[in-house]
Amino acid sequence: MNVPFLDLARSHGPLHAELVAAFERVLREGAFILGSDVPALERELAAVLGVRATVGVSSGTDALLAALMALDVGPGDEVIVPTLTFFATAGAVVRLGATPRFVDVDPETLLMDVPQTLALIGPRTRAIIPVHLFGQCVALPAVPVPVIEDVAQAFGATFEDGVQAGARGLMGCFSFFPSKPLGGFGDGGLISTDDLALAETLRQVRAHGAKPKFHHPRIGGNFRLDTLQAALLRVKVPHVPAWNAERRRVAALYRERLAPVVASGEVRWPRAVPGTHVHHQLVVLAQRRDALMSTLGAQGIGVAIYYPEPLHVQPCFAAVPGLTPLPIAEAACREVLALPCYPGLTEAEVDAVTSAILRFYGA
Numbered sequence: 426m427n428v429p430f431l432d433l434a435r436s437h438g439p440l441h442a443e444l445v446a447a448f449e450r451v452l453r454e455g456a457f458i459l460g461s462d463v464p465a466l467e468r469e470l471a472a473v474l475g476v477r478a479t480v481g482v483s484s485g486t487d488a489l490l491a492a493l494m495a496l497d498v499g500p501g502d503e504v505i506v507p508t509l510t511f512f513a514t515a516g517a518v519v520r521l522g523a524t525p526r527f528v529d530v531d532p533e534t535l536l537m538d539v540p541q542t543l544a545l546i547g548p549r550t551r552a553i554i555p556v557h558l559f560g561q562c563v564a565l566p567a568v569p570v571p572v573i574e575d576v577a578q579a580f581g582a583t584f585e586d587g588v589q590a591g592a593r594g595l596m597g598c599f600s601f602f603p604s605k606p607l608g609g610f611g612d613g614g615l616i617s618t619d620d621l622a623l624a625e626t627l628r629q630v631r632a633h634g635a636k637p638k639f640h641h642p643r644i645g646g647n648f649r650l651d652t653l654q655a656a657l658l659r660v661k662v663p664h665v666p667a668w669n670a671e672r673r674r675v676a677a678l679y680r681e682r683l684a685p686v687v688a689s690g691e692v693r694w695p696r697a698v699p700g701t702h703v704h705h706q707l708v709v710l711a712q713r714r715d716a717l718m719s720t721l722g723a724q725g726i727g728v729a730i731y732y733p734e735p736l737h738v739q740p741c742f743a744a745v746p747g748l749t750p751l752p753i754a755e756a757a758c759r760e761v762l763a764l765p766c767y768p769g770l771t772e773a774e775v776d777a778v779t780s781a782i783l784r785f786y787g788a
C-alpha cells in the first residue's frame with residue numbers, strides 16, 4: 426500500500442467550498458495588501474493564543490527576523506539557539522550580523538538542552554530562541570534575557586500549565602508554511618506578544634520601518650502577510666484543534682503498533698514532556714535508519730529526515746566563533762526518521778507503515 430508522507434488534500438477537501446468563497450471575496454474586495462482579513466486573523470489568533478497582540482508576517486523565517494530586528498539585535502550580540510532545528514532559527518541571527526550560540530539537545534526529548542542554554546547566558550546574550558521541536562514545548566525557567574519562542578512547528582501545543590506555545594516568551598514566531606499545524610496556501614507567518622508597544626514596533630518593521638508612511642525611523646523590510654493568505658487561514662483556524670487531536674490519535678496508534686521494536690531497543694521514541702504535543706512531525710530514533718528508510722521507500726511509504734545535519738556543522742556557519750561539537754544532536758541526526766502523521770491518515774495506512782517497520786527488524 427502506498428502511504429504518502431503528507432497529504433494536505435485530506436484536510437482541505439471538506440473545506441473546499443469555504444476556501445473558494447474566501448478567495449473570491451478577497452478577489453472582489455481587491456485589498457490585497459493588509460486588507461481587513463489581516464487584522465481579523467490577528468485578532469482571532471490573539472484570542473486563541475491568549476495574548477494581547479499578534480502581527481501577521483510573510484513567513485516563519487521573517488517572523489524570526491522581524492522579532493530580532495524589533496529588539497535591535499546586531500553585530501556583537503549573541504542569540505542562543507538549538508542546533509537541531511530548521512535553518513531559519515539560526516539563519517535569522519546571522520543575517521543581522523549577530524552570533525548564534527548553538528546548544529545541544531536533550532538526549533531523551535531532542536528538545537534544546539535547558540541547563541546548557543542557561544550556562545551560555547552572558548553579557549552579550551540578547552535573546553534565546555527555544556524551538557518547540559516537532560510540536561512539543563520546551564520550557565525554560567525565568568531568564569534575564571528576552572525569549573523568542575520558535576513556534577513554527579507547534580501551533581496549538583501547550584506548556585504543562587496550559588499556556589499556549591508562543592504565549593510565554595516575549596514573542597512567539599509562527600510559520601504558516603503549508604505543512605505546519607496551521608498551514609496556509611503559500612508562505613506566511615505571525616508574531617505573538619503581550620507587549621503592545623513591541624507589537625507596534627513589529628508592525629513598523631514589517632512595513633519597511635516606516636511610521637508614518639514614507640518616514641523611516643528604523644530599518645524594516647517587506648514582511649507583510651498577504652490578505653489572501655489571511656482570508657484562507659481564517660477558514661482553517663477553527664479546525665486546528667481537531668486536526669491536532671487527530672495527529673495525537675495517529676501517534677498513539679503508532680506507539681501501540683511499534684511496541685515490539687521499542688521493547689527490543691531497535692526503535693526509540695523521543696520522550697514526551699508535560700503539556701500538549703501536536704505531533705507536527707512524528708519522529709522516531711531508529712537503528713539502521715538509512716536501510717529502514719530505503720526499505721520503506723521501496724514499498725511506497727513516504728518518510729523523511731528532520732534533520733540530516735545539525736546547524737552547527739553547516740558550511741554557512743563555519744565562521745561562527747566558538748563552535749564546539751554537539752555530540753547528542755550529531756548522533757540523533759543519524760537516527761531520526763519522521764513517519765506519516767496527519768489528519769485523514771487511516772488506521773489501515775498506519776498498519777501498513779508499522780508492519781513494514783516490524784518486518785524490517787524481524788519482529
Ligand SMILES: *Cc1c(COP(=O)(O)O)cnc(C)c1O
Pocket residue numbers: 484485486487510511513514556575577578599600601602612613614
Ligand atoms: C518552518 C520553520 C521555520 C521557518 O518557517 P517558514 O514559514 O518556512 O519561513 C522556522 N523554524 C522552524 C523550527 C520551522 O520548522
